[in-house]
Amino acid sequence: MTRLPLLLLALAGPAIAQDDSARPGPVLEAYVDGLxxxxxxxxxxxxxxxxxxxxxxxxxxxxxxxxxxxxxxxxxxxxxxxxxxxxxxxxxxxxxxxxxxxxxxxxxxxxxxxxxxxxxxxxxxxxxxxxxxxxxxxxxxSTKITPYSVHGINQLTPINDAAVPADLRALGAPVAFLSFIEGGFARTCSGFLIGPDRLMTNEHCINSAATCASMTAVFGYEFDTEGRLGMGPQLRCRDFEAAQVNVTLDASVVTLTGAPGPEYGQVDLAMLGDAADGPMVVIQHPGPQPKQISFLDCDAGETRIAGRGPETDFTHTCDTAGGSSGAPIFDVSGRLVGLHHFGFQDGEAWDSNRGVHADRIQDWLSPDTTAYPAETPPE
Structure with a gap:
């Protein structure tokens, strides 16, 4: 199957909350993609x-x-x-x-x-x-950089590759490629539908009226089973609402200008898996690339450790890259277990990827995930 080269670069992230389990060197996996x-x-x-x-x-x-x-x-x-x-x-x-x-x-x-x-x-x-x-x-x-945030051999795989089980492939439909501008640079992230017109990603991706206004969410950007590249609808972010952002959980929920949920499906936040145990799946857009999946040697690690806040995160061994920020992390039953946001660089003390626990995000959101989140972000 046709594969694009991995184009990977991440932004230096803020310090994580300090506790005994914290290690230096995390990087937020938004991607500085071009000029x-x-x-x-x-x-x-x-x-x-x-x-x-x-x-x-x-x-x-x-x-x-x-x-x-x-x-x-x-x-x-x-x-x-x-x-x-x-x-x-x-x-x-x-x-x-x-x-x-x-x-x-x-x-x-x-x-x-x-x-x-x-x-x-x-x-x-x-x-x-x-x-x-x-x-x-x-x-x-325009960026051409060496891949990182992979454990050993890079096993990121196009979502429709024949090696991907059909039940895991089906989880990818609600995942979108996000293109936006911040700080004068072209950037990319991943995101996924949690309602007919509601999309979740990281706060370090979409966090202001300016990033919201510049964002386009591209659905169906993937190689099909014959290796042909396709691209579906592109939807925009409506007016930015600060109540839709949580800095501690590195989560942002935006309302789109259309409702792709009936066509592409949505992730059910009422049905969560346990991030503390078992194999996992991350569906993502690394760099500017079409949709890919990490499911080989993709397992849970430490749990309830510090991320941006105490006990917000867990570690995992799923391959990711710059641009994977905002990707959903599932268990193999298809239940959401986390929101990916931290990666690592080879040779650094930090040696694991991290996601935010889905149950922490569920607690923050209102019971109806198509409504606004229940709490404002921390100052």
Whole structure:
């Protein structure tokens, strides 16, 4: 089966809570995935010279990049309600962005795979000559780094590989690839549905109105059983709510702009397994890669040890990587046991991956997991 190279880098994490079991050196497994580069593509009256209804078109290509995203900004009078920017991608993406919703602060487009997109301004109604659309930034995947957070031989496996048991493969449908921006860098994490339109990830991934606004959650980004790469819907994060974030548990719950749950399923937080014992499964998007699974030599370790707070975490030997932050950890019966967030680097004193106990997260959430969490995060 086709495999992409592992592209792995993590952010240096904050110190964990100190107790006798704490060891130095954890890394949070959000992934610094690439660059944000300034562009100066102006689509004003002088550039809109094509015949109606497509007065302007172009193509953007970044060879070697797994994906790109475009930042759009409008100056002058608003565009007509029927004016859209169409983005056509390599995996049959056809995204229409209504330009009357793009203002001077701008917005990020969906993720376009393989680093290329055909672009067309579609405007059946005449556009005010003073209305100008800018493509002023380009996010591109670019990082090529050696893998880590694996125990011995890397055994991360594409989710639909023939070696993956069907019952474990089925657990992966609610897991999404997250692309977002923080600190001026393109970053990625993993996340998973816990309600029809509710997605859980780590606090160190989505933790502010800015990261929420820049996020796109990509479902179905995986190789199929024939090795063909596919990509499903991309959904955005709605208005950021501080009550949906818990710093101590490194957990964040966001409401999406659509409801993919009926199609992709959701993880049942009312049915939890025991993280203290037995083999485990982690389904994740390492780096910018399509969905993968760790299930070989993937076992529980120490339990009720310090993470960001006392007794929040457990250790595990499942292979992970930068970008695996926010991935669900299951037992082999398919019950959620944890939320992955810490990895390690070879040669450091810290030598284990860590997840947050699912029962601690369940206690924080309200009984109806489609509602807002019951408690505000700690100061």
């Amino acid at each position: 944000i580069e300034a562009r100066d593509i102006r689509i004003g009256a002088a550039e809109r010279t094509g015949p109606s209804p497509v007065p302007w078109s172009d193509e953007i290509s970044v060879p070697g990049s797994d994906y790109i995203r475009l930042h759009l900004r409008v100056e002058g009078p608003p565009f007509p309600p029927d004016a859209t920017l169409r983005l056509l991608g390599a995996l049959d993406q056809d995204v229409a962005i209504p330009l009357d919703r793009v203002g001077p602060d701008g917005m990020w487009s969906d993720l376009m795979p393989f680093g290329r997109a055909r672009i067309a301004l579609v405007a059946p109604t005449p556009i005010d000559p003073q209305s100008t659309l800018f493509i002023d930034q380009l996010m591109m995947q």
